Amino acid sequence: MLQINSIKNGIVIDHIKAGYGMKIFNYLKLNNVDYSVALIMNAQSGKLGKKDIIKIENKLEIDFAILGFIDPNITINIIKDEVIDKKVKLKLPKSIKNVIKCKNPRCITSVEKNLAQEFYLSDEELGEYRCNYCDEIYTDVDFSV
Structure with missing residues (x-):
């Protein structure tokens, strides 16, 4: 069984359409960072069947409009002290x-x-x-x- 630990403070990008996680990972240039990042691809999802998830152990400025363009069904969870502090539901930008x-x-x-x-x-x-x-x-x- 795959186990990815929870993060203390950071961002979880959830409900990414399966296969789009790598696009977002590359767009955010997460391969060049020095903090913990997890890209989970094809995770089981009751809603979507399969989904991708990105966990980032750090604060990060993200353009939600671009992520909404890539996949408007994404949910952004801002994590503070290991609990969800804020939940952002994306939509297609105008x-x-x-x-x-x-x-x-x-x-x-x-x-x-x-x-x-x-x-x-x-x-x-x-x-x-x-x-x-x-x-x-x-x-x-x-x-x-």
């Missing part, structure tokens, strides 16, 4: 900036390299984003930061 890139070769962002890559949430039910400049639908499931 807009995102410089997280994904427009793939339309005729978009102004393809020509103007210093222009911010901005997208707005066009369909919350589908999780669909469109470019602010050319209205191109973002279709890729990967992201670049």
Whole structure:
């Protein structure tokens, strides 16, 4: 049986869609830190079937909007003295900036390299984003930061 101890103070990123834990781990650059981090992949979940979990034994500034874009079903637990001090439920952000890139070769962002890559949430039910400049639908499931 796999056993990961509880953390005293830090963050637990829970209910991550199975397979997305590594994306978040890489986005947060957790491979370069000097404190304890646990990435648990494909853990059993009554709600999701399988899920990923990240436990971070440290305070960390996290952009919840980007995590909400990656997976809006994530729950963030802020741990203080080994108990949950605060629980944050994420959702799809209304807009995102410089997280994904427009793939339309005729978009102004393809020509103007210093222009911010901005997208707005066009369909919350589908999780669909469109470019602010050319209205191109973002279709890729990967992201670049």
